[in-house]
Amino acid sequence: MSKFSEWFHKILEEAEIIDTRYPVKGMHVWLPQGFKIRRYTLNILRKILDEDHDEVLFPLLIPEDELAKEAIHVKGFEDEVYWVTHGGLTELNKKLALRPTSETAMYPMFSLWVRTHSDLPLKFYQIVNTFRYETKHTRPLIRVREITTFTEAHTIHNSKEDGEKQVERAIEIYKQFFNALAIPYVITTRPEWDKFPGADYTVAFDTLMPDGKTLQIGTVHNLGQTFARTFDITYETESGEHEYAYQTCYGISDRVIASIIGVHGDQSGLCLPPDVASYQVVIVPIIFKKGKEEVLEFCRKMEDTLRDKGNLRVYLDDRDIRAGKKFYEWEMRGVPLRIEIGARDIQNGEMVVLSRNNLQKETMKYDPQTFTGKIDEILKNISQNMAHKSWESFNKNIRPVSNTDEALEEISKHGGIISFNWCGNKSCGKDLEEKLRVDILGVQEISKEEKTCINCGNPAKKITLLSRTY
């Protein structure tokens, strides 16, 4: 196990994110603390999606014949599908698949729903569990057999252009989402051989974990008319003809939580962006024998104020244990802000505030008039500083190279993301992946001037990224 892998497992356990001891490989239990982070993270995404998507909920089980309809699609998933074959002691007439993703559950219904051009666009999303019989080594939140937080959006359009616009819109949605989490990312168009099975093309978001490997955290697929043809999703045009609809889909998974943990965490443990922290503020009374009740009373009022007036998630830790132990625990659990209050602080009209992101302590004036506003401001600063720090470190880890030797050296020494010029040819790309034992993430940009492919030497305009990947 790598150092990061060890750290990651330790955090999952000590910060009570998930319990990995569930007796089915690759399936885990969300613990209360982890569930809260998941809930607040999903709240952010829901709020963005709700602006112009409708939330729906489709069944988990997909009949064998529907799953098989789209040949390219099913080929991409057939090795990974869990099959329900029996109900009670009876063998089912038709096997049922646990959804690996929901195209084949949704699109037969879309075929019934879509009638005419003015019905479109339609934009739906759902938050569900999906299943993949992973044969590779599983890892909690990263490579699992039950994905519990699959948030998949599916849209239907009446023109190619509108479909393409939606891809752009989806990219903006995920930018907004990951920015709210202070998670840095690169956006690339995946190579042909790595696109979603059945899609015209796939755009992906990748972030970087502390061990130098990238993690795919979001994907956007332009499905063109492929699925519409297979599932007969047609609309009547203004002139009365019937045409196949254009579709997109895009999704994120539990990996978003893995990236929050991996990107922001440090030697002291978890470090949570205030918007998704289970508790945003913890108050630790510093108690000596003298004045104990006054300090507790003061802290209780502070808690009420922050909760009721500040609308914050706040916890008063009045347990009868050493303050040092409390500090350790709350730092481990990543609570963004800690307020320490002792008898002397009350006398002096002061409070001690620790920001988890930089572990800096500051003594500041306590003014009941401006208190909640002040705390709010500090939390906002923490969010901004976390974003600044994570992007800075991320950008440092994207390095351009001009030949394969350099690429190999960079990857071996530092990991991270390598930027290079590529011809775009599949056989060249596959060769490069094999030689360097990396994955091509995809094309980030088309350069204006023609350069030379670092692998085959042919003309190259595609500024492309590669990395070791999860």
Place this chain on the structure above:
Amino acid sequence: MSKFSEWFHKILEEAEIIDTRYPVKGMHVWLPQGFKIRRYTLNILRKILDEDHDEVLFPLLIPEDELAKEAIHVKGFEDEVYWVTHGGLTELNKKLALRPTSETAMYPMFSLWVRTHSDLPLKFYQIVNTFRYETKHTRPLIRVREITTFTEAHTIHNSKEDGEKQVERAIEIYKQFFNALAIPYVITTRPEWDKFPGADYTVAFDTLMPDGKTLQIGTVHNLGQTFARTFDITYETESGEHEYAYQTCYGISDRVIASIIGVHGDQSGLCLPPDVASYQVVIVPIIFKKGKEEVLEFCRKMEDTLRDKGNLRVYLDDRDIRAGKKFYEWEMRGVPLRIEIGARDIQNGEMVVLSRNNLQKETMKYDPQTFTGKIDEILKNISQNMAHKSWESFNKNIRPVSNTDEALEEISKHGGIISFNWCGNKSCGKDLEEKLRVDILGVQEISKEEKTCINCGNPAKKITLLSRTY
């Protein structure tokens, strides 16, 4: 199909609650309108449970051997369990069950979590899909093969008394929840032969559908130490011994949504309690050629005010179709309050308001100063009136009888709930159920004086309810 059954299916379709055309029997699609009602309903329950429960999320799949551990429990479910036997093309070493309920998924983990008396009580809940291979006739939201809204709470205690107190607390939780939905209920202790498999006893909530049949909408189970023994959930007592923990569990399902539809609906369609309505207020501009833009402008401001200042879910229906058609649609969809605004209303400083629950229209003064407060007040009144009406009608349909002939006549003529004196004997109860073709819901109360059992004539102190059931 009964008249109610026909009405119910029509509402599900026309009010866009769920789509029943999904190609697996007993599994349905939540449509945007239905999903919103489901979301707001769950928000109410979540808010109550969050006060002293932790939300968690356990895997869907349960290994065969864990499911089989508790013999009485598995016997209750074995005919109904869906089995996953294959991952990809590989046969699994160990079959995996789709959870029919989560005791056997959770309790092996509880065994790892519970250590000492001071850890207890622990109270968890999760909102998940569960599966039952129903062989009876399926009905959307009422008898389904995928329950999509299973909200199950599980608690662990360090004394029998604390477990019993939790049963009382759970009953209070559900009272609060159903009261918020204006759903009337009876609470009974289920007869031995109808309790949850493995429970010491089961307390259930039943409401009444318009066809005179009762619908079980919530259950609370005292599990005693049965599962703790099976799954080895022990705690260290203060004196250092190890004792088996005491457990309870309680749950509700999609049937809550069915009851909202059934209890409050009428000939005009759905009628939603304001707290769970997808839209709480719809504004319909009454437009003639003259003054169209002013009316629309006025309505837009009204919409913004209600949304931003009143924090209400509001929809301005400015579609270019007849107002009458809009009225029909919004009544069908159950929107609690409709505001109609025409040019003359604006001149007169008036508005026309229709309350969906009694379909009464009222012209009232429009005063921008008090507007949102007024609307809020009307919505509160609607909630209260809905509760009053539903309880009144419900209570009328609970009738005491003093012999089996009377019971038979009442049930045949009116349906509803019959109250009677019962000896409590199993063979007598089963005989009565068979004779009257009904189900004994359970014991509601123990009477102070001894009466006579209406079936066997033996001494009877148990005031018991029976009905035709879903």
